[in-house]
Amino acid sequence: MGKLKENLNGTTGRGRLLAVAMSFVAAAGVIALAPTAAQAETTGEHCVLDVVTEELTCADSPEAALAANSQGLLADTVLVRFYDQTNYEGATSTRSVPGSYTCSAAYTPVEYTITNMGSFNNKPSSVHTYSSCEVKLFDNSSATGTSSTWIDNLANRDTAAGGWSNRTSSYQIS
Numbered sequence: 001m002g003k004l005k006e007n008l009n010g011t012t013g014r015g016r017l018l019a020v021a022m023s024f025v026a027a028a029g030v031i032a033l034a035p036t037a038a039q040a041e042t043t044g045e046h047c048v049l050d051v052v053t054e055e056l057t058c059a060d061s062p063e064a065a066l067a068a069n070s071q072g073l074l075a076d077t078v079l080v081r082f083y084d085q086t087n088y089e090g091a092t093s094t095r096s097v098p099g100s101y102t103c104s105a106a107y108t109p110v111e112y113t114i115t116n117m118g119s120f121n122n123k124p125s126s127v128h129t130y131s132s133c134e135v136k137l138f139d140n141s142s143a144t145g146t147s148s149t150w151i152d153n154l155a156n157r158d159t160a161a162g163g164w165s166n167r168t169s170s171y172q173i174s
């Protein structure tokens with residue numbers, strides 16, 4: 001009932017991903033000494049997927065899901081949050097990375113490619129990005145098919161050229 005599942009194999013990254021992953025590994029020794037992280041919830045209509053650790057957490061609010069997904073002292077940084085409804089309402093799907101992260105100003109090279117939307121396939125009707133990131137939406141998986149322009153925040157994705165409400169099977173972050 002309301003349980004959301006997402007494909008954990010659906011994320012790949014380039015560029016800074018390796019550096020972020022390595023710094024995460026370097027910090028892991030410190031994390032191991034910290035108190036045990038709270039048990040992650042797996043049900044709820046608000047889900048956060050860390051694109052580096054591939055940890056998926058769902059809860060009753062985006063904030064609760066993000067908090068449960070953060071590793072000890074290493075809080076996750078949100079890159080993008082999709083909403084099922086317009087005006088940033090309804091169920092959400094969030095992508096984050098461990099620790100601090102800011103997208104570079106240039107669109108190329110692309111920083112992350114999210115190859116599928118999991119349970120949020122063709123669902124988002126509004127989108128909000130963070131940490132200087134923008135998203136480019138694709139009709140098909142693995143960043144193929146027709147694509148949108150780069151989008152920052154959009155309360156109604158039908159206002160994007162081509163109409164992108166309830167339409168997205170993969171996307172890029174940069």
Ligand SMILES: [Ca+2]
Pocket residue numbers: 083084085122123124125165166
């Ligand atoms: Ca929708």
Ligand SMILES: [Ca+2]
Pocket residue numbers: 103104105106107108109111173174
């Ligand atoms: Ca960039």
